[in-house]
Amino acid sequence: MDTLIIEGGARLSGEITVEGNKNAALPLLAATLLTDEPVVLDNVPRIKDVAVMQQLLAAVGCEVVEQARTRVSLHTKQVTTSAPPPELCRRMRASFALAGPLLARTGACTLPVPGGDRIGRRPVDTHVAALQKLGATVEVFPDRYVMKAPRGLFGADVFLEEMSVMATENVVMAASLAEGTTRIENAASEPHVQDVCRLIVAMGGSIEGVGTNTLVVHGQPRLHGATFEVGPDYLEVGSFIALAAMTGGPLLIKHARPSDHKMTAVAFGRLGVTWEDRGDDLFVPADQQLEVQHGLHGAVARIHDAPWPGFPADLVSIAVVLATRCKGSILIHEWMYESRLYWVDKLIAMGARVTVCDPHRAIVEGPARLYGQAMSSPDIRAGMALLLAALVADGKSVIQNAQQIDRGYANIDGRLRALGARIERV
Incomplete structure (x- = not known):
């Protein structure tokens, strides 16, 4: 200690x-799972939560290379497991940002009840409801969530019951590889949400309304690599x-x-x-x-x-x-x-x-x-x-x-x- x-x-x-913005870096790292090509992130803060997220990515098959103090290359040719280590996930709430990318890339995801700061109730109900709208099935257990989309995800109209930052990011990431168009209303618009949207666009995605509370995501068959600077x-x-x-x-x-x-x-x-x-x-x-x-x-x-x-x-x-x-x-x-x-x-x-x-x-x-x-x-x-x-x-x-x-x-x-x-x- x-x-x-x-x-x-x-x-x-x-x-x-x-x-670099911690609250942007963590979902940006997660978003690199959306492609089988290398993604390079600049201005990545060297903090403990970032190190944990990099360990989580490595555990699911990502090759993580720190090219400089704030520059990281991430390449996930193949996702080797859709169930990252629970003991790592419980160290921070941002581990739940893996839900959208893993579902989109593999059609499955198992995550424990997230950890993180104890500042009050921060349920993931909004995440779960939104991912279900895209076609995922979610089994809720006392200690984990088991999410599946064996036939893939499909565009839908999603109204978030709260302007949850991570729920918005999860839906955007999942929808980026879904079939069809997803409209997200009551979306969060924080700078880190905007960063996630801009990275996906840099990877070949199509998102309208970045910076507003209504996002329209046009799903793509695949995304490619990119270089992006964390705000x-x-x-x-x-x-x-x-x-x-x-x-x-x-x-x-x-x-x-x-x-x-x-x-x-x-x-x-x-x-x-x-x-x-x-x-x-x-x-x-x-x-x-x-x-x-x-x-x-x-x-x-x-x-x-x-x-x-x-x-x-x-x-x-x-x-x-x-x-x-x-x-x-x-x-x-x-x-x-x-x-x-x-x-x-x-x-x-x-x-x-x-x-x-x-x-x-x-x-x-x-x-x-x-x-x-x-x-x-x-x-x-x-x-x-x-x-x-x-x-x-x-x-x-x-x-x-x-x-x-x-x-x-x-x-x-x-x-x-x-x-x-x-x-x-x-």
């Missing part, structure tokens, strides 16, 4: 480059914006793709945070005046998550810790996952003034003086939020289970040290 030791209070500044991780960018605002800055965030951060600008703007777009980069000026900005007639300020292009659910934890540094009170409403806020007891132990109203809402009052604590990272985003808190706290903090943070942030301790952080890994 990895442990981070942080001495708080250092002013962080300089430049940091954004890694930047907008969750890293949001985390680094908060980092700069909390620790003093200034900070230049390179390869940030500013167009991805319009709603983050609205949400963080309610806490007084500002930044400048500089081409493909973002610049966060030093010494931000962090103060809660209330609405018209003094309406209580609120930050809430929503499907894209709304404020990302994975930045809610970051918003909570950022709010502890701001003058005033703000309501944080996490309506998507009922366990996302359960980590704030650790923040309260550091000195934060946070009132948890119910599983979905918390009121943060600041600014609060934080003090170093020993704690454990419960998941990727809460772990990063606790790391941000530790960087501004008085004294020393110890974060155990730091490998949870590593699942979403590559070499985070080394990158923070380069900005001036006093942090070491043991």
